[in-house]
Amino acid sequence: MLTTEQINDLHRLYWSEHWSIRKIERHLKMCWKTIKKYLDAPAQGRVKRQRISKLDPFKDQIAEWLEKDPHASAAVLEQRLRPLGYPGGSSILQVYVHKVRPQLKAKRAFVRMEPLAGERFEVDWGHFGWLDYSGDQRKLYAFALVDAHSRMLYVEFTHSQSFDTFVRCHIHAFTTLGGVAREIFYDNLATAVAEHDGKLIRFLPRFLAFSLSRVSVASIRELATRRADGKRERSSAPSAIYVRTSGRSVSSPIFTT
Numbered sequence: 001m002l003t004t005e006q007i008n009d010l011h012r013l014y015w016s017e018h019w020s021i022r023k024i025e026r027h028l029k030m031c032w033k034t035i036k037k038y039l040d041a042p043a044q045g046r047v048k049r050q051r052i053s054k055l056d057p058f059k060d061q062i063a064e065w066l067e068k069d070p071h072a073s074a075a076v077l078e079q080r081l082r083p084l085g086y087p088g089g090s091s092i093l094q095v096y097v098h099k100v101r102p103q104l105k106a107k108r109a110f111v112r113m114e115p116l117a118g119e120r121f122e123v124d125w126g127h128f129g130w131l132d133y134s135g136d137q138r139k140l141y142a143f144a145l146v147d148a149h150s151r152m153l154y155v156e157f158t159h160s161q162s163f164d165t166f167v168r169c170h171i172h173a174f175t176t177l178g179g180v181a182r183e184i185f186y187d188n189l190a191t192a193v194a195e196h197d198g199k200l201i202r203f204l205p206r207f208l209a210f211s212l213s214r215v216s217v218a219s220i221r222e223l224a225t226r227r228a229d230g231k232r233e234r235s236s237a238p239s240a241i242y243v244r245t246s247g248r249s250v251s252s253p254i255f256t257t
Helices: 004-016 021-028 032-040 056-068 074-084 090-100 163-177 205-214 223-229
Strands: 120-133 136-147 153-158 183-186 193-197 200-203 217-220 241-245 248-251
Touching: 004 021, 004 032, 021 032, 056 074, 056 090, 074 090, 136 163, 153 163, 163 205, 200 205
Parallel strands: 120 183, 153 241, 183 217
Antiparallel strands: 120 136, 136 153, 193 200, 241 248
């Protein structure tokens, strides 16, 4: 590269003194190509040389091995590379393998379960904000029970989530749907479960007595398993929906398909 002083002299002789490039070439002892280059672009950047890695000749082979075995460690790959002539160190190989290794994420599998008719109901509470009674605000809840086979949905609105209300809503739902399923699944509800620690589940005694008098099995279902077999969360288009208000049940034709 030319120094700043040499570049200034070159431009002075060419632009101010009007010397020819051949004359400048003889005077400054420069190649005419260099003179032409600096006349066109006085500020020349440094030429960046591309660094050649010792791994470059082996990257295609590493990619092929990782495609066949994404879990292969850098140490195993190094053992395979040495007979092929790899002269580099272990650290550079470990960094490169970590960078290019396919991101492996275990795919979660879900099994769609289709309960038979009369086999299972699913129950949960919903919260629908507040109702104002002349300045007296009261919470509004919805008791929801769905038949897992037909997706027939029963909903009853109430201002209470007490155990007595919970039981009363069950009885109303059983009466409206014309029977009781063999199993009822609950989503760890406080009105049903006294303690839930891992796989240990202890029901409220009153609820257990009620459930055993109505159904053969009362089950607790974790929220995480809803995507596998839950119907209540996906019942946006049930075959029929029954809404109970003011002490009576009505079948809503709006949601009938």
